[in-house]
Amino acid sequence: MQLEDWLVLATTLLFIVIYGAWKTRKHSKVSDYLRGGNSAKWWTVGISVMATQASAITFLSTPGQAFHDGMGFVQFYFGLPIAMIIICMVFIPLYHKLKVYTAYEFLEQRFDGKTRVLTAFLFLIQRGLSAGITIFAPAIILSAVLGWDLYLLNIIIGVLVIIYTVSGGTKAVSVTQKQQMAVIFAGMFIAFYLILDGLPEEVTFSKALEIAGASGKMDVLDFSFDFENNYTVWSGIIGGTFLMLSYFGTDQSQVQRYLSGQSVKQSQLGLMFNGLLKVPMQFFILLVGVMVFVFYQYNSAPLHFNPSNVSEVMASDYADEYKALETERFVVEKELFAVQAAMAATTDGLKDGQLVAKMKSLQATDKELREKAKTVILQVNENATVNDKDYVFIHYILNNLPKGLIGLLLAVILSAAMSSTASELNALGTTTTIDIYKRRQTQERDEAFYISKSKWFTAMWGVLAILVACVANLFENLIQLVNIIGSIFYGNVLGIFLLAFFIKFVRSRAVFLAAIVTQVVIIGLWFWDVIPYLWLNLIGCVLVILIAMLIQSLDNRQKNRGQISH
Known part of the structure; x- marks a missing residue:
């Protein structure tokens, strides 16, 4: 890296951190800190939702995924628009009506406190792990490629995020994510142009697509029912819909983004904006990876990218x-x-x-x-770790981009890491404060007290995320790892929410027991690799619903027998 790259990288990241902390430094109410004062317009909601999901893993792993396996990974997102419609129709109106800070508050009103705490606890486990991975992913790759110290990188990324997230809360996350997404889109479009510009003059974009197609990289749709294949149309539409419903409908890191909307309509428009743009965005990122593959059909590539x-x-x-x-x-x-x-x-x-x-x-x-x-x-x-997919795109960046633009693309990767991690820490701090700490308080506390506690809990989760990042090991393809962690927990949580929304005869005891049994079963299915991980969302959701209904039916039957005997 040249001096110009360091200047671009440092200026971009410091501007985002300082601007975010300064712009949102004053808070007098808990609602301002945790819900951004409900001031976000639909485009802010949409960008924030998208930036939360689009971590550094997206921009490191996805091009590498396409480089090796082609465009088929886009099928993973086919269920997202369906999920957005359902969430807009069911989840958002209810959350706004109840004026909740977290998704899990609703569960105590519908069931009881222990169900709320259990669901919040499942969220804290999986999102706490994911926060560490979103820091670790760019850190381990940049350390391997650039020779930077891994632990120092983990600490730098984590501390930068902690500064503005603790300072400004939800509004700081939303404000900075607009700048971060601007950097990300600019960087990716520039990279795409330069990849095409680096091809031989006679290789036009259309011919590059033909070469990729002839090499099997443009096979987007797989209609097979092959359970050995993680990515098919059916796993994307069915398993993907359940994963996206769980993630966007019940994961506090996403719920908090659209709870900051000015109104139900603004939140709904923001989510639909995400639903319409997310699949094309992922298609484009995969296409970048395919074009990197074509580029290396005419230019030397290493035998191994790590x-x-x-x-x-x-x-x-x-x-x-x-x-x-x-x-x-x-x-x-x-x-x-x-x-x-x-x-x-x-x-x-x-x-x-x-x-x-x-x-x-x-x-x-x-x-x-x-x-x-x-x-x-x-x-x-x-x-x-011999899977080198995550190193493909960063190798192209460092070896083929002009100076200055290398710094910009590294800023893209780190901005994505920061935007996703900020949302996660914000949600972890909020859930810990509202769902765990506040409900155990027996005396009245003022707004400033809970703002202070939220900041402390957010900082605590930031430190824990850094620690997770420092002890993590690279696991296959990083974008798969995050989705696997989500798939283990999300189906169960979604099933609990669907029971709360639609199956009124089921009570708290049945749901609580069903959730514990389901979580044990899902972890077992994953551990013994019984079925592709995307299907765990559907299985977890259906299983918790069926077990809860069975337990409740048995309880009702036993209760009726007791009444008859008396």
Whole structure:
């Protein structure tokens, strides 16, 4: 990185932190601090909702996912528009009517205190872990690629977020997320343009799409019922709908974003804005990854994208074996460049069966060599994380962008980490204050007292998130890890809310017991890898509803027998 990159990076991040803290520094009421004074317009709500979900993991992992596996991951989001409609019709009007600070307050009114605390506790566990991961994800990748100290990066990202989130509460999160999303969109569009600009002159955008399609990267839709495949149309629409309903409807980090809306209508418009824009946004980010794949059909790429793994191998007794793989791949790469150049030279190149077959054969060989490299890495360190998807896009940024723009793209990654983490810490502090601490208070306290406690709890969760980040290990693809954690807990929580909304005969004891049993079952299904994780949302939701209804029916039958016997 050059001086210009450091200046762009530091200026961008410091402006966001200082502006957010200064703009929202004064609060006299709890509603101002926790709900932003209900002053947010629909576009602020929509951007804040989108920024909360779009963490650094989105902009690091998603392009790498597309680079290796193509566009199929976009199916994961197919259930989102459906979920937005349901939340706008059912959840938002009820939350605004009850004037709640958290989603879990409603559960005490419908059931009892222990159900509310249990659900809040499930949220605190999964979101507390996720907050650490959203800090850890960019930190471990930037540390590996740039040589920065991992623990120092965790602390810097965490402390920057804590400063303005504690200072300004919900309004600070919303205000800074507008700047952060502006930086993110600007950076991604610039990166996309530069990727296309770096292709040979004869390779137009349409031809790049054809090359990607011929390489199997543009297969968006999979209508199969293959449970070995995480991403199909059905898992996206069914499992994805339940995950998105749970996340946007019951996760306080999202609920708090639209509870800050000026009115029911403003909150609803904000969510629909997110529903309409989110799928195209994810499609575009995946397309960036596909274009990076096309770029590397004409430009050299490393055998393995994680530089820390490569450094470890090169310092071991397996260095010669790894170098031999690199030499072999260099030959394959040169042949691939020649084939791609021949295909690009004519308008009908992609219709030449022999050239296309040769291209696919070379790509298959390239993939085999990459797998052999992973085997060598594991021989050196059996605990190494050999999945290098998360390093693909950052490698492109650091090795192909002009100075100044590298700093901007790093600012994109860190801004995304900060925006998502800020929402999480804000929600964790609010839930701890309102659902756990306040309900145990036996004496009246003034507004300033609870604002102070909210700030302390937010800071506490910020420190815990930093600690989680410092002890975390990279787990497969990072964007999958966050979604797996959500899938383990979200279905159960959604089922509890659906029971509260629609199944009136079920009482608190049945729900409480059903929730505990369901959570144990879901963790077991995940641990033994019985079914793809997206389906855990549907199973958890249906299971808690059925068990609660069964327990309540048995309770009613027993109660009726007791009345008859008397």
